[in-house]
Amino acid sequence: MPTVVLLSLAALLLLMGRTRIRPAFLFSGLLLSYYALGWINAPDMLRHFSNPSLATLLLLLLTVSALGKTAIIGWLARVFFDSSSRRWVYLRILSFSALLSTILHNTAVIVALLGPAKSNRQVPPKKLLIPLSYAVTLGGTVTLIGTSTNMIANGMLLAAGQPQLGIFDFAFVGLPLMICGVLYLSFFGHRLLAGPIPAEAAAAERYFLEARVLPGSRLIGKTILANRLRHLKSMFLAEIIRGNGLISPVSPQETIQQDDVLVFTGEIADFKDLERFPGLKIFEDGTAVLRENLAETVVAHGSDLVGRKICEVNFRSQFDAAVVAVRRGHKQLSGKIGLIALEPGDILVMATGRDFPRAENVADHFYLVKPLAVEPRLSGWRNIAAPGIFLLALALSTMGVLSLFSALLAVLALYVLGGILEAAELKQHFNFDLLLLVGSALGISQVVVESGAGAALAQIFHSAFGGMGMTGQFAGIFLLTVILTQFVTNNAAVALAFPFAFSLAQNLGVNAMPFVMAVTYGASASFLTPQGYQTNLLVYSAGNYKLSDYFKVGLPLILIYSLLVLFLVPRFFPY
Numbered sequence: 001m002p003t004v005v006l007l008s009l010a011a012l013l014l015l016m017g018r019t020r021i022r023p024a025f026l027f028s029g030l031l032l033s034y035y036a037l038g039w040i041n042a043p044d045m046l047r048h049f050s051n052p053s054l055a056t057l058l059l060l061l062l063t064v065s066a067l068g069k070t071a072i073i074g075w076l077a078r079v080f081f082d083s084s085s086r087r088w089v090y091l092r093i094l095s096f097s098a099l100l101s102t103i104l105h106n107t108a109v110i111v112a113l114l115g116p117a118k119s120n121r122q123v124p125p126k127k128l129l130i131p132l133s134y135a136v137t138l139g140g141t142v143t144l145i146g147t148s149t150n151m152i153a154n155g156m157l158l159a160a161g162q163p164q165l166g167i168f169d170f171a172f173v174g175l176p177l178m179i180c181g182v183l184y185l186s187f188f189g190h191r192l193l194a195g196p197i198p199a200e201a202a203a204a205e206r207y208f209l210e211a212r213v214l215p216g217s218r219l220i221g222k223t224i225l226a227n228r229l230r231h232l233k234s235m236f237l238a239e240i241i242r243g244n245g246l247i248s249p250v251s252p253q254e255t256i257q258q259d260d261v262l263v264f265t266g267e268i269a270d271f272k273d274l275e276r277f278p279g280l281k282i283f284e285d286g287t288a289v290l291r292e293n294l295a296e297t298v299v300a301h302g303s304d305l306v307g308r309k310i311c312e313v314n315f316r317s318q319f320d321a322a323v324v325a326v327r328r329g330h331k332q333l334s335g336k337i338g339l340i341a342l343e344p345g346d347i348l349v350m351a352t353g354r355d356f357p358r359a360e361n362v363a364d365h366f367y368l369v370k371p372l373a374v375e376p377r378l379s380g381w382r383n384i385a386a387p388g389i390f391l392l393a394l395a396l397s398t399m400g401v402l403s404l405f406s407a408l409l410a411v412l413a414l415y416v417l418g419g420i421l422e423a424a425e426l427k428q429h430f431n432f433d434l435l436l437l438v439g440s441a442l443g444i445s446q447v448v449v450e451s452g453a454g455a456a457l458a459q460i461f462h463s464a465f466g467g468m469g470m471t472g473q474f475a476g477i478f479l480l481t482v483i484l485t486q487f488v489t490n491n492a493a494v495a496l497a498f499p500f501a502f503s504l505a506q507n508l509g510v511n512a513m514p515f516v517m518a519v520t521y522g523a524s525a526s527f528l529t530p531q532g533y534q535t536n537l538l539v540y541s542a543g544n545y546k547l548s549d550y551f552k553v554g555l556p557l558i559l560i561y562s563l564l565v566l567f568l569v570p571r572f573f574p575y
Helices: 002-018 023-036 042-050 052-067 072-081 089-100 106-119 125-140 148-159 171-187 198-204 268-276 315-319 381-398 404-417 423-429 432-451 453-487 490-508 513-523 534-542 547-572
Strands: 206-213 235-242 245-247 261-267 293-299 321-327 347-352 366-370
Touching: 002 023, 002 432, 002 453, 002 490, 023 042, 023 432, 023 490, 042 052, 042 432, 052 106, 052 148, 052 381, 052 404, 052 423, 052 432, 072 089, 072 106, 072 381, 089 106, 089 125, 089 171, 106 125, 106 366, 106 534, 125 171, 125 534, 125 547, 148 432, 148 490, 148 513, 171 513, 171 547, 206 347, 293 534, 315 321, 315 347, 381 404, 404 423, 432 453, 432 490, 453 490, 453 513, 453 547, 490 513, 513 547
Parallel strands: none
Antiparallel strands: 206 261, 206 321, 235 245, 235 261, 293 347, 293 366, 321 347
16 A cells, blocks of 8 residues: 555656646545545545645635735835835845745735836846745745745644644744845845846847738738838837748738738737727727726646647636737747747736626636736725734734634634625635645645555655764755755645655654754745746746746755755754
């Protein structure tokens, strides 16, 4: 049985790296397989989905969603990003971002700060956005609620019969990590990112959009030059799709024909330049309602749209939206928009209808970079009440007056009663994938431990690292988790590494906490790839980055981070 369990986990890891199936479905599928084999019973399996730490994490995400509707974060961002003082500019911005992420979800912080970071007049976005992503990740390591990985590890500790962690138990190691990491990024890390040359700066905001020449258009039969398509303010005609052929580059003497698809690159803000040309259909759906709002969105890592062509996704019926333009990192897209297969981190500009903000599945597939004008915002006393109630609840929990679960439940109730959050928003922001992944991971962890698979892997670890003593085995667990988190989600890395770390501590007869902390801090070390963490993906296209940019800035950071973890964890959490 232990061998079969280990093989099933290896298959899980392989599927996560080689398929587009969402991790939540893979984990739940494996748990159901264990149930079918009789390795876990129904009461135990269901109990893990009501784990107090998991319930607290879901409550936290719901309450934090209300803070994104306030004007306070935006106001603070403008103060820090738009200050006239250029002295210590990186330190000021990155410190603010890291501190904000100690109490708010990292992804929510990046979404709130991405707009101000891109439009700031202090530093080029290309030199700021990767350090910003890494700074909020570092800030998340300081508290229990700073990142979901800490909450998941806490839930697994509770499931294993261990005492739960306090809000600031992570600060002993997390605070030095944040301070040293922010100092590195502020004074050295950003220098490893080349500032954009003029051509790159122009390309950084270039989208890829298309317009079809309709029957009867006055453009038909005239050349590109005669139609004045070479004189657009900030758009450039890059290609013409004619039938099954592609004309690129486009000669000024090329004659426009009916049903030609004109492919433009340029700034999406000036798409209206194209509207002065008669007989061009710019959007997939040209109805008036879809022309009211433009939303800039990023394709989420866990979206099941990844790998599907735009033409295969019925955006109109699913999201009340139509794709207007696409941008992907530093890559120059080509061909027809509808034939582009979506990738995580792609920026889509969508023309949206009134139902788009209320669509239940928008949050499952996209991060909103630029909020819609129709998106509900808080005003008046609610702007102050929302963060005030949240901070008061955290203070009461820290002082032991209320448990974190009770405090957040009270916050959520007050938000609903006060009209800060509506019932429809609760449904929209409820993270079903996280519930499925973490609940399944807790059940899988039980099977791993009870089957002896954890002990078997612990013995392998002991054989490989035992000659290096306790520190070598502790470092081995940390290294395993760091490697995992670069290629799978940070939550999945915790779920996979925790049972082995816990089993290793039990086999050695020592305190499990240093090994658990090795897993939590290792899972947060997503500094080498854009796929490793959601915030890295969010800045990928926005900063016009290459994959090598993450490695250049992240490698020195991960070395500093690792040395601090290996030195500090055993001192604050002794064996």
